[in-house]
Amino acid sequence: MIRINENYLKLQASYLFSDIAKQVEIFQTQNPEQQIIKLGIGDVTRALPPACVTAFHKAVDEMADDSTFRGYGPEQGYDFLREIIACKDFQDRGAKISADEIFISDGAKCDNGNIQEIFATDIKIAIPDPVYPVYLDTNVMAGRTGEYINGRYKGVVYLDSLKENGFIPELPLEPVDLIYLCFPNNPTGAMITKEQLKAWVDYARANKAIILYDAAYVSFIRDDSLPQSIYEIEGAKEVAIEFRSFSKTAGFTGTRCAYTVVPKNCRAYLANGHSHSLHSLWNRRHTTKFNGVSYPVQRAAEAVYSEAGQTQIKELSDYYLTNAKLIREKFSALGFYCIGGDNSPYIWVAGHGDSWEFFDLLLKKTGVVCTPGAGFGKCGEGYIRFSAFNSYENVKIAMERVSNSLTGQEA
Numbered sequence: 044m045i046r047i048n049e050n051y052l053k054l055q056a057s058y059l060f061s062d063i064a065k066q067v068e069i070f071q072t073q074n075p076e077q078q079i080i081k082l083g084i085g086d087v088t089r090a091l092p093p094a095c096v097t098a099f100h101k102a103v104d105e106m107a108d109d110s111t112f113r114g115y116g117p118e119q120g121y122d123f124l125r126e127i128i129a130c131k132d133f134q135d136r137g138a139k140i141s142a143d144e145i146f147i148s149d150g151a152k153c154d155n156g157n158i159q160e161i162f163a164t165d166i167k168i169a170i171p172d173p174v175y176p177v178y179l180d181t182n183v184m185a186g187r188t189g190e191y192i193n194g195r196y197k198g199v200v201y202l203d204s205l206k207e208n209g210f211i212p213e214l215p216l217e218p219v220d221l222i223y224l225c226f227p228n229n230p231t232g233a234m235i236t237k238e239q240l241k242a243w244v245d246y247a248r249a250n251k252a253i254i255l256y257d258a259a260y261v262s263f264i265r266d267d268s269l270p271q272s273i274y275e276i277e278g279a280k281e282v283a284i285e286f287r288s289f290s291k292t293a294g295f296t297g298t299r300c301a302y303t304v305v306p307k308n309c310r311a312y313l314a315n316g317h318s319h320s321l322h323s324l325w326n327r328r329h330t331t332k333f334n335g336v337s338y339p340v341q342r343a344a345e346a347v348y349s350e351a352g353q354t355q356i357k358e359l360s361d362y363y364l365t366n367a368k369l370i371r372e373k374f375s376a377l378g379f380y381c382i383g384g385d386n387s388p389y390i391w392v393a394g395h396g397d398s399w400e401f402f403d404l405l406l407k408k409t410g411v412v413c414t415p416g417a418g419f420g421k422c423g424e425g426y427i428r429f430s431a432f433n434s435y436e437n438v439k440i441a442m443e444r445v446s447n448s449l450t451g452q453e454a
């Protein structure tokens with residue numbers, strides 16, 4: 044009798060985005076004349092940078108000719124891409140990461156989800172709340188959690204991100220082995236300082252733990268005193284794995300290219316206490332289960348680091364940050380507590396009542412769609428998330444409507 048992995052039955056069905064779609068549809072049916080503006084989605088809206096498109100086309104042409112055609116490439120990615128990443132994203136910022144510590148992949152979502160395979164099943168995991176759901180769900184699938192009771196899985200150490208701690212979780216009171224951190228944060232938009240990140244690195248070193256650091260939104264950091272990589276923190280190379288993606292940085296959500304950094308002296312332990320290289324384990328996993336990102340996509344990603352590419356991706360994130368600033372300023376001016384939007388495309392707004400009430404009020408009064416914070420975890424209750432991924436014109440109209448109809452709603 045074939046049996047299933049029953050851990051999958053513990054997973055909570057996420058109705059968040061389908062529930063939002065349902066509410067929007069009902070509203071649109073009842074108000075057919077109202078133009079709806081969506082500021083809820085975590086997907087980019089603007090075209091690929093021209094430098095990437097040119098490199099992409101050129102590589103496709105190479106594939107069209109026998110003399111320049113390429114078949115399977117290295118599973119870990121082509122050297123031309125690994126080398127420029129190591130140089131521009133790390134060495135130029137003082138982080139000593141080498142090209143062979145970079146693993147090119149087709150997404151930070153898959154890497155974030157797959158990495159847990161190389162760790163034991165009975166380790167203790169620490170996961171932020173609110174959170175990008177991938178970290179939690181992939182550990183549920185792997186059997187690292189108990190049942191789901193009152194909005195939380197048994198066996199997980201939740202790292203609360205609250206107004207009281209500035210949305211930077213405090214160190215856990217009980218020992219943990221694997222720690223998920225994401226900065227600039229999705230969904231809150233909060234950003235960690237070097238001092239705060241140093242405390243986590245020190246904790247991991249003292250407790251023989253590993254930090255999984257998701258820096259998918261790094262290109263939105265404008266304050267240069269903030270860390271772009273965890274490897275800018277002393278001692279991090281032994282205890283941290285970092286995830287990056289071209290999705291939000293260069294509009295690659297539909298093109299697919301990302302990378303994971305596993306430093307060679309990053310180590311975890313055997314039951315007998317001996318240490319083992321995580322680089323060799325991840326290399327084995329990656330080469331066994333993955334066959335590389337397509338050549339034209341890697342050439343398009345390489346072009347991100349050209350002079351033109353750098354100017355163009357800066358212009359892209361500047362555009363979204365202008366939207367974010369407008370959203371944040373508008374809600375702040377109306378008296379709502381907000382964070383994010385300065386080094387992040389997300390703005391986290393505290394409302395009155397619960398997340399869904401706020402979502403509902405906004406939709407009905409303004410036709411603007413946000414994401415209820417409760418959908419990202421228990422600590423998201425009472426908040427809504429705005430995303431800056433839309434046109435400036437739409438954001439402007441949305442904020443004018445908010446001003447006109449929410450004035451006096453909140454003191």
Ligand SMILES: *Cc1c(COP(=O)(O)O)cnc(C)c1O
Nearest residue numbers: 150151152175229259288290301
């Ligand atoms: C969008 C996003 C990613 C990127 O995922 P890709 O699979 O590379 O598109 C990773 N982490 C977080 C938190 C994100 O929001």
